Amino acid sequence: MALPPLDSHRWHGPLRAFAWGLSSVTRTVLTLVLFATYLGVGALAHDTHFSLGWVLASTILVWAGPAQIILISTLSSGATIIQAALAVTVSAIRLLPMVASVLPMLRGPKTRRRELVLASHFIAVTLWVECFRLLPQVPRERRLAFVFGLGIGLVSICLLANVIGYTLAGSLPPIFAAAMLLLTPLAFLLSTARNCRELSDILALVLGLALFPVIGLLHTGVDILISGMTAGTIAFAVHWWRERA
């Protein structure tokens, strides 16, 4: 089912926009990807002796799949809290440009600051990708309510997946763990590729993929940041030069 047209009365009121956001979990295949990923996070938490309550709290508080996998695996391998915090901090850098690029789409003349801060908590890869796809179909004054609906819908589905994964852990075939881990790069790659509209997006994606394996050889600890900043800046420079040529 498609979203109503921008001028439809069905966008009337924030509650309706929230409901459209909530129901939009059925408008994206990424919901399935998240479900499988968080099934895996639940199973991983069980196998590494974390409590179910803890993993549910981590999904609500962290809300970033790769960060949760890193957190659980570093802590269970005996790393100190500081080492785990550092590993997670490095993995989470991508959230900065993601939030910064989505916020201007969410903001309206009457938007409250604390609502935007709360909305930014829901932003991770999935919501970043879906905001670029869905928000142009949502009236600006309803976008915040829509994102809260979509964000809460996705978190709820992932909490359910955590419970199922935690309960089923042990009876899942070993190949499932590998398949779950392969979901993340496949889904991230294809959803980013689908959202590529301008040359700068395509260049950033291709250069980012190509540069990391090279810069990764340096083992600086912030390889992703270096390759991302470099590839992103080159992509932007090409875009800037073409605009003015």
Next chain:
Amino acid sequence: MSDFIGDWHALFVLVIAGFLPNEIWRLAGFWLGAGVDEGSDLLVWVRAVATAILAGVIAQIVVQPPGALATVPDLLRYGAVAAGFLAFMLTRRSIFAGVLFGELVMLAGKWWLG
């Protein structure tokens, strides 16, 4: 391990090593995004960097695979992702088709290799 998980200490660890490391970047993004206009050059740059960092995360998982994914041989991992991308392009950018086909190639390869 299960001794401390579930008590206040476990929650403290979650906040310090899980919540805060993610939330500081979101807040930093909030500060940066608050002053940027939609359609400005700065935003194009920020978006390009976000895309490229994400590309780095993708490449890292494939090139330096974590946990169980490391049991899948290198060429099979690269092949599965390439096959998924090809299926995505051939189906007019269907993420579902691409993800499904990539996973199937990986599973079939694992099965075939034994």
